[in-house]
Amino acid sequence: MQALDEIKATVRLALWTLAWVVTLALAKFGPQRLWDTQQVASWAAVAVNFAVGIGWIVAFTRFLRVIDELQRKIMQDALAVTLGVGWVVGFAYVVVDAGELVARDVDIAVLPALMGVVFVIAFVVGRIRYR
């Protein structure tokens, strides 16, 4: 029963993740390639991506509640490291940027991408640690 619940929650999370990625791509590339920078369509795409993002968050919290307790610990440890890195690097960049210490602006998308990489590494390290 537990295994079945875990599979269901994992599939739901995978589908929400896929939906979020697709709507994000639509919001990012749609204005240039699909609807020629019409503001209404662009705002609608962003709204859909935001709504799907909320669904993804809900699916992720449900997934965390259902999974095996060791897997939950590994996941929570990885999330803690990711949040820490996001905060530390994010605020360090704010200070560096405010002090005009870097010559050119860094794309804001670098931060969530970095957090994604950190999460994957921390998750793999956790899996190895409790192997």
Add this chain to the structure above:
Amino acid sequence: MKNRITDLRAEHGWTQADLAQRAGVSRQTINAIETGKFDPSLPLAFRLARLFDLKIEELFLDDQ
């Protein structure tokens, strides 16, 4: 926290996967508990003790 799970599991002729299935957790969780890398939650500790027909303090030993 030390425990007697490895010995008791062997006495019952169960693999880690067998015990994991009976306790409703992953094999990795059973392995991590046996090697002392992970302390189970109270509900899981009770479930494991019940599977071996023991009291929780007979299965888990306070090493402090």
